[in-house]
Amino acid sequence: MDYEAVIGLEVHAQLSTNTKIFCGCSTEFGGDPNTQVCPVCLGMPGVLPVLNRSVVEFALMMGMATNCRINTGSRFARKNYFYPDLPKGYQISQYELPLACQGRLGVNVNGVKHEIGITRIHLEEDAGKLLHGEEGDMVDYSFVDLNRAGVPLIEIVTEPDIRSSEEAVAVIKALRDILLYLEICDCNMEEGSLRCDANVSVRPSGETALGTKAEVKNMNSFKFLKNALDYEIERQIELIKDGGRVIQETRLWDSGRGITVSMRGKEEAHDYRYFPEPDLLPVPVEDSWIEEIKDKLPELPREKAERFIKDYELPLYDAEVITASKNLAEFYERCVELFPQPKTVSNWIMAELLRELNKENKDISESAMTPENLAGILILIDKGTISGKIAKGIFEEVYGTGKSPEDIVKEKGLVQISDDDAIRAVVEEVLNANPQKVDEYKGGKVGLIGFFVGQVMRKTSGKANPKVANEILQELLPSPET
Amino acid sequence: MKITKQEVEHVALLARLRLTEEEKELYLGQLDKILSYVEKLSELDTAGIEPTTHSFPISNPYREDVVKPSLPRDNVLQNAPQKEKGCFKVPRIIEDN
Numbered sequence: 001m002d003y004e005a006v007i008g009l010e011v012h013a014q015l016s017t018n019t020k021i022f023c024g025c026s027t028e029f030g031g032d033p034n035t036q037v038c039p040v041c042l043g044m045p046g047v048l049p050v051l052n053r054s055v056v057e058f059a060l061m062m063g064m065a066t067n068c069r070i071n072t073g074s075r076f077a078r079k080n081y082f083y084p085d086l087p088k089g090y091q092i093s094q095y096e097l098p099l100a101c102q103g104r105l106g107v108n109v110n111g112v113k114h115e116i117g118i119t120r121i122h123l124e125e126d127a128g129k130l131l132h133g134e135e136g137d138m139v140d141y142s143f144v145d146l147n148r149a150g151v152p153l154i155e156i157v158t159e160p161d162i163r164s165s166e167e168a169v170a171v172i173k174a175l176r177d178i179l180l181y182l183e184i185c186d187c188n189m190e191e192g193s194l195r196c197d198a199n200v201s202v203r204p205s206g207e208t209a210l211g212t213k214a215e216v217k218n219m220n221s222f223k224f225l226k227n228a229l230d231y232e233i234e235r236q237i238e239l240i241k242d243g244g245r246v247i248q249e250t251r252l253w254d255s256g257r258g259i260t261v262s263m264r265g266k267e268e269a270h271d272y273r274y275f276p277e278p279d280l281l282p283v284p285v286e287d288s289w290i291e292e293i294k295d296k297l298p299e300l301p302r303e304k305a306e307r308f309i310k311d312y313e314l315p316l317y318d319a320e321v322i323t324a325s326k327n328l329a330e331f332y333e334r335c336v337e338l339f340p341q342p343k344t345v346s347n348w349i350m351a352e353l354l355r356e357l358n359k360e361n362k363d364i365s366e367s368a369m370t371p372e373n374l375a376g377i378l379i380l381i382d383k384g385t386i387s388g389k390i391a392k393g394i395f396e397e398v399y400g401t402g403k404s405p406e407d408i409v410k411e412k413g414l415v416q417i418s419d420d421d422a423i424r425a426v427v428e429e430v431l432n433a434n435p436q437k438v439d440e441y442k443g444g445k446v447g448l449i450g451f452f453v454g455q456v457m458r459k460t461s462g463k464a465n466p467k468v469a470n471e472i473l474q475e476l477l478p479s480p481e482t
Numbered sequence: 483m484k485i486t487k488q489e490v491e492h493v494a495l496l497a498r499l500r501l502t503e504e505e506k507e508l509y510l511g512q513l514d515k516i517l518s519y520v521e522k523l524s525e526l527d528t529a530g531i532e533p534t535t536h537s538f539p540i541s542n543p544y545r546e547d548v549v550k551p552s553l554p555r556d557n558v559l560q561n562a563p564q565k566e567k568g569c570f571k572v573p574r575i576i577e578d579n
Contacts, residue, residue, distance in 0.1 A: 018547050018548065018549050019545075019548065024549055024550030025552045026552070032555075032568055033568040034558050035552060036552050038552050042553075042558065050543065050544075050545040052544070052545050052547050053544035053545065053547065055547075080496075082498055084572045130575055132575070139574065140573070141566070141571050141572065142572050142574050143566060143569035143571055144572060145569055146558075271496055273496070276535040278535075281540065281542035282536070282542060284542055
């Protein structure tokens with residue numbers, strides 16, 4: 001029997017506001033422990049939370065970008081549990097009436113379009129961070145840093161519409177791209193500003209009822225998400241095939257061992273006793289505010305990719321790769337303005353530029369390469385000033401130093417030799433030096449033309465225009481006998 | 483009875499309270515009285531009435547996203563029973579894996 005996986009994701013995104021959700025403490029990452037806390041986020045008695053307007057605005061942007069219905073009077077609720085990183089003994093979250101719900105997200109998986117339902121997007125506060133003692137007496141202790149307590153989060157919950165690990169990765173990538181376009185989350189999975197849990201179940205193909213699900217946590221990269229889901233799906237299928245039953249539980253991804261591990265015994269604590277937060281009123285969202293935000297929403301990755309396919313006639317793959325980053329898409333469009341050959345620009349970005357950026361794990365905005373300089377290189381090739389081969393060398397230097405390609409060409413004397421007489425002299429030299437090869441050519445080994453061009457290029461340190469060299473060679477070589 | 487002893491034990495566990503058998507019996511009785519009292523509300527017909535979470539028709543005030551000074555760390559930690567390297571020091575939290 002064949003089985004299919006049913007997956008829903010819960011994605012937590014830290015919003016990049018200046019201050020926490022309910023107090024004026026800074027949200028900056030990496031501060032000394034407990035230096036960004038105040039009585040409100042410490043949960044001191046008698047304090048009152050005051051909602052940060054930007055948090056609501058950012059969350060509304062995400063709600064609109066994922067086609068959600070916006071609730072104009074959403075409520076906060078208390079989620080009660082004890083853990084040392086939670087000073088109040090409850091987390092302020094949203095439960096019955098989230099800020100946004102019933103959205104849709106479009107993704108492409110291997111070129112096929114899928115639509116995933118967004119169940120809800122709600123606001124909540126983050127908890128603090130626990131550090132565990134590593135040596136000596138310290139192994140008996142944990143250390144609590146509350147700088148992160150009260151940092152604003154949105155939780156995005158999808159419908160169980162996902163059927164494979166590839167699709168799950170496509171969904172989280174699509175969410176990440178949107179969050180980055182909206183500039184509301186920096187989406188650093190390693191630092192935890194974008195986190196993902198998954199509800200996973202399996203069922204016989206064709207069945208419509210859902211199987212029992214397990215919740216998988218602790219997947220802090222796209223690769224871990226994929227590996228963890230593949231493992232968990234296989235584990236459940238094998239379990240059922242062996243006559244067992246999946247039990248509802250939370251499982252942690254152990255990346256070291258490449259398996260998911262049950263967190264047994266935590267289940268009873270999952271009684272959060274939600275109730276309406278008495279310290280906060282319903283969240284007002286006027287229509288005028290919604291309209292204002294709608295007008296400000298940027299073109300989103302999917303729309304941009306579709307426009308690139310239409311306007312620049314790029315293949316879907318190119319369009320998706322380039323529009324995954326807003327900065328890269330802007331870089332691309334500026335290049336095309338300066339050098340209107342869209343596919344050539346795309347090829348250089350995908351092959352050369354992204355290779356260098358990925359090597360250093362950098363965004364285009366962090367590199368010395370400018371659209372003017374990339375377009376400059378392409379113009380030099382197009383005019384025949386430099387060869388494609390020389391251009392790659394120049395690209396690396398421009399990338400590394402930020403110098404203009406024109407200056408590098410001048411400095412190093414890399415101007416391509418297109419002058420007939422100069423190349424003719426080199427060709428003659430090459431032919432005189434290789435009489436045997438000339439004979440072979442004459443004898444019918446016409447493939448040797450490549451050898452001769454190569455020799456000319458070598459003698460000119462790659463500067464000869466290969467097209468001109470080829471023409472002159474054809475002219476000066478004896479006609480091959482057939 | 484509106485509540486069982488098992489429920490009292492469950493609530494105590496969630497609140498991290500360790501109760502003696504006598505205390506369980508005591509709170510069972512007290513909680514039962516409270517619940518019976520609240521139960522009176524169900525005598526009212528609330529069909530078609532929106533759940534009320536706040537009794538004042540006032541709107542939530544927003545705060546602008548401007549950083550304010552945080553507390554000096556010495557003050558933050560001054561009531562902590564144990565502290566170390568700027569952190570609250572607590573018994574080790576056992577991680578499940």
